Amino acid sequence: MKIVPLIPENAPFSVEQRAWLNGFLAGVLNRGAAPNGAASAESKRPLLIAFGSQSGNAESLAKRLAREATGRGFAARAAGLDSLQPAELVKEENVLLITSTWGEGDMPDNAVSFWDSINQNGSSPRLDGVQFSVLALGDKNYGDTFCLAGKKLDTRLEELGAKRIVDRVDCDVEFDDLAKKWSASAFTALTGSTAPVASTDPEEEAGFTKKNPFPAKLIDNTPLNARGSSKDTRHIGFSLAGSGLNYEVGDALGVFVQNCPEVVDAVIAAHGFDPQAEVALPDGGSAALREALIKHYEVRSHFGKAPEAGLTLAVFMENLRKLQPRLYSIASSSKAHADEVHLCIAAVRYSTDGVVHKGVASTYLADRLSLGETTGIYFHPANHFRLPTDLTKPVIMVGPGTGIAPFRAFLEERQATQAPGKNWLFFGDQKRASDFLYHDQIIEWVQNGHLTRLDTAFSRDQEEKIYVQTRMLQAASELWQWLEEGAHFYVCGDAKRMAKDVDEALHSIIQTAGGKSADEAAAYVAQMKKEKRYARDVY
Template identity: 85%
Template sequence: MNSVPVIPDNAPFSTEQRAWLNGFLAGVLNRGSAAAVSSPQKAATPLLIAFGSQSGNAESLAKRLAREASGRGFAARAAGLDSLQPADLIKEQNVLLITSTWGEGDMPDNAVSFWDSLNQNGSSPKLDGVQYSILALGDKNYGDTFCLAGKKLDTRLAELGAKRIVDRVDCDVEFDELAKKWSTNAFTVLSGDSAAASAAFVAPAEEADAEEADAEEADAGYSKKRPFPAKLIANVPLNSRGSSKDTRHIAFSLAGSDLTYEVGDALGVFVQNCPEVVDAVIAAHAFDPQAVVALPDGGSAPLREALIKHYEVRSLYGKSEEASLSLAVFVENLRKLQPRLYSIASSIKKHENEVHLCIAAVRYSTDGVAHKGVASTFLADRLPLEETTGIYFHAANHFRLPADLTRPVIMVGPGTGIAPFRAFLEEREATQASGKNWLFFGDQKRASDFLYHDQIIDWVQRGHLTRLDTAFSRDQEEKIYVQTRMLQAAAELWQWLEEGAHFYVCGDAKRMAKDVDDALHSIIQTAGGKTAEEAAAYVNQMKKEKRYARDVY
């Protein structure tokens, strides 16, 4: 069965022209008769697929679904919420919205301005006539804030009069299957076709989607579904004697993979649970470690192997459960062990066929029970040099260096937040970017916790790093943090912003990123002479111009 052709993105047409042509071709080819060609074509149904994205998942999904919708005959387009106002929804009429949740139930960065506009007292437009549905992306580990951004948007759109055509779907980390069901339902409702017409039209499209997905997978080579077995080639402690931390420089070889990446991207790493932790869990439940159990993606394996390689166990460790719990029920309630994403700490232009990470090994005790970060201790302690583990690259289109090499860059990255900025500075050096570079770095003690000290100081001495401000919180009685240094340099920081500097933040989302954001607003007010409202508008404009980006976790 022939699939419906789609006008490629690089064809010499506007977005609107491509959408119309896609709809026209889909209509003609799916009617299956020459008579249909001579008949007036029904106007393609407009469809906006909007996204609120922090790490790129919602964005990539929205763009993929927009291509699929165009193949189904819609005049579809994908757009970030930072490019939209609530009034735009009225013009579009049909809106599918995909959003992640950031931090403690907050909107992702590119959705903040849109959300604020939806909640302006007295000025939020009525959305009568707008048809919508929401797909919320999240992580159940966040408890009450799971998918909260999507839930809030769903409630608010309905309050403003929009009609929900398909119930909101809340997705955990593995979202592909649920996203597919949600989009198929939404496309079917919006198409307005009869059941017979839907069967004749939707089925071929789904077959085409599967073929296209297989083709994309083959073209892409290694991916999350088919990770590259990368060899660990470096595991170097970055802290020295006297530190309370264990931070590692980790490097993998990409030799033989044909893989590449851009600075700002993340590396997905497939990890395993600690065997000691797994043995403790099995013993606590008095299970047989060799009992055969089902695996999350099909097949089966002995319980011990399944818990080490395939299931999450960290939430179970140390918890008291009834011994009466059956093995089948126990396994049924386990979550699939997910790969972990880490900010890349290198430029491939400097380190050919390599990718580097900067990782803090997590170890702590609560109520007398020792805990280990699954991924961090796997990389620090349990993966030997020259051994392999699966990796893949995760594009972070929201976290990119300016294309204009003359633009100034301000980077705020305490602790392991230094990772992408080491990559940025290596990239700026390799591309001979003439723009100024300013780094704010902080940790506990200068003597033991100044990560990548020699490389950073060399950049300063050679003038590549125009300005370096450090904040070592425990080197003096008063705690000093990166936001403290920002406020102390308010006048110059404001001058850089006015020169068009791009402002980046990487690191802890719960406290640091919020404190840095507060400091940025304060600087714009004091050094820039703005009111609080004007400062907020200035920051929102920076976000729209892609000049304020955060990689936070």
Template identity: 40%
Template sequence: MLAPSYLPESKQTLITELTEGLESNALSWLSGYFAGVAQGRQALRTAPPPVLATATDVAVARQLTIIYGSQTGNAKRVAESLAERAGGLGLTARLVRADRYTTRELKDEQLLYIVMSTQGDGDPPDDSLAFVEFLRSRRAPKLPQLKYAVLGLGDSSYPLFCGIAQSIDARLAELGGERLHDLGTADLDIETVAIPWTDSAIALAQKALKAQDIPTASVTPLHPKTSRATRDQPFLAEVLLNQPITAAGSDKDVRHLEISLEGSQLSYQPGDALGVWPTQASVLVDQVLATLSLEGAQQIEIGNTTRSLHEWLARHRELTQLTRPFLAAHAELAGSDELKALLQPDALDGLKAFLETRQLLDLLKAYPASWSGLALVKALRPLTPRMYSIASSQSVVDEEVHLTLATINYEYEGESRWGVASNFLAALDEGEKLPIFIEENQRFRLPSDTSRDVIMIGPGTGVAPFRAFVQERSATAASGRNWLFFGNPHFASDFLYQTEWQRALADGDLHRLDLAFSRDQADKVYVQDKLTERASEVYEWIQDGAHVYVCGDATRMAKDVHQALLRIGRQEGAMDEVQAKEWLDGLAAQGRYARDVY
């Protein structure tokens, strides 16, 4: 392509070098960037490559900065939408992941929006640990010039709902910032809160930037619209295989599912998640209706949508997880002082235990109250998709996606209880269909340098993405070594994918395998214990450039593994506690310590 005569020859060469080899998405982004430069009539610099920026990076005081922290991708998705809407209105905005944000810039920010998820019961997402720690520290600057707004994403089945967002909002005010918009706290039905919050926040940003008479530049969407299935328009996929992979004597029912992607146009990479929209079991819906003496055929209108009460409960409302807002509403309706006491600030431990051990049906039976169908549907949290780490590489399985699923089944006071998604999936027969979509996880990727070694720590179903990792590394002939730490209660009944790992060892696709079967001996042994046993070699691998991955339970395993890695740093690297923490934080910042925990 010939460049116009008004473009200097030296710049033509630079443009050629810049665009060579770029895909269409990157070229589209550059197009939006240069349009912003022209419109702004000023010299703008682009963000460094690691920063996920969606706009030209003008002087900090002349733009809306949007920082996001995301564990599963929801906060990222909301933040991207916020940035794209800002750009569509002509506002100059930049979008930065929390671990890519240069904290020294904070003292100069004038307009800052933060979209932050809460992981588990009050923890920040992995990509935001350092940012949150900085804000909480004495190093955080005074912010008298800052106008800010915070949107939190969380799960109201935990007592500390949106706890990280609440603490960030309070801390920015403590540092002297002016709250431009009230804190938003979105439950799993994210859009219910996120959409109106974003509408208001964008309007306030327009006023704030217009008041400064700021030249504006547009934002080019990061993801061009496609016809592929999405969260809101999932693909109806066929089940090809649904088989148990634990033995009959196991305390667990773990399934391996293979699902067809034929005709979906869906693609994924190792580390991504599969989103599944479940349906509540009819027996549970009928029990709820019977307990409340309600008719499933009753027509309920919410907004402009009318459905039968049975359909609302089966496909659109959460029935297996209690939430604090519903508990509060039910306590008032039942007139229960006992339930009201659980909602007091000094009763967090009791509330946590109550929410973890009881489902909706248990609450309705133990504390009777009279609900109308309409009030019930309005009070219950909307049913949301469940995310599962993908257990396959598309380089190997082509138009398929595989899952490793642990079913949740237990008894409460003699009655059966279950998890909605695992019950839904486990009951599917081959040939039946389920609604799915792909959720990207950019933070949980294999190293681009295939000569790098990888250490994978995944007990139980946390091993799922590492099955995908090993498949991918084999298919791409990666020269780096692969080391897997796996654990479960019993060798004989719970060794998931045993024959595959043995074959991978024999073929040279897996170089080390350390196993921790906790109940096969008097003293319980876990993956973190195996890490400590192999401390010298683990440290050597890491210092030679290995990437470390952890997948599984966030509440205990991931924290114990984290502590084991810190001990390895202190022991093998002769580090003190501060140095070990900085070492591990540095690995995370380089993308060499990644976690997919839940």
């Protein structure tokens, strides 16, 4: 519903001035939001907070903002871009759009079809009556593709005639503060009100969160590869006892980690710094340099290799980024393991120019955190990656390498809930003899019929590479049949190569086994995404 503005659009005011005046006059006339944000139910100003989100950050922000906006007197709703058609957007008066960037400068999965439809020249409707602002989430480590999805959407909305009320804000990994500033500016522009409102966000008040992580005890660290493997994948378990925490299968776990002390010592020595020098911490306070580098800043072994001559400690510190917790797909169902959460982690170790580098988090968990010790954890919901609520629906899971993690959880959950739907798993890794992760559990599921079908692809057991998508293509007609029965299709693991190739194979199967053209196959896949029957947890 559009509210007729009291100050007409052609009046000689800026958008912000007009918004403020409208808010003021509406308050006076009791027919809209008052300047202090209060509004009568029938006259609430509509606000759509649209999100493009892969791993849930933009989605949580959008939902939090919708609650805050409701408190400010808006008729606010948060909606994924996959649930919006450009034709519907035309009817919106106020749109705040929050999106992450994924892959290599790509739209998050739930924004792809929306982007495709507004980006087609000539076919997208004009958005002249829409006021908007974009908040872009990203990571500066991605260089040129930093916040690219948000930048593209921001430009395109303007090209279509929508009016930008507040400049786009691009956020690096630490997005909370910038997001708050952006939303405050947006609310000011939309209402003219700057009056503070009490936080309505229950997440900020109680429980263990990213800001207040639970110190979880490490209770399991079991190698999953056998002798002869070139990989080091670990089954990691944390105790949740006493936390009151629970999770859903599909969620990820955030884990706070520490740098390797040897790497930190080498970096300090290479620069000639005093390890005990007092330095500022990223969130306030101070600590000795060595402790600060182990616990609070990203430190890469590369830093110790080529220190800049004459680099002062102050300049060195200015260029450091805060150490970030890492996300891991949860590999267990709480119905099968009460008070525990399990992960499947590939230890990252590689050499460049003869120097061995260690992934910070994966080697902290694999090598440095001892059983019985604790580290901070929090749950990161993944609402886009859920089992079907209809337990009779078939599921197809494609999870090579550590991509198996959420599917172990899904299969445990489907067993615990006695879901009658069929289960099909595609698993792959380098060698059957050494890299068949969770072999015994998976084979037991095949034997007791819980896994209706298992296809494995061991890439290095023969001359030619056999990958999960090879197996999908070989099973094309049965896979098509499952899709036609309403199967949900899930992919987890490597984003750069595997997930793209699997997507291509899916399109190809729909064409060959389903007898569709390339365009029809694309439409079929888009429809699956819309129905939330195609979900990816890729990294």
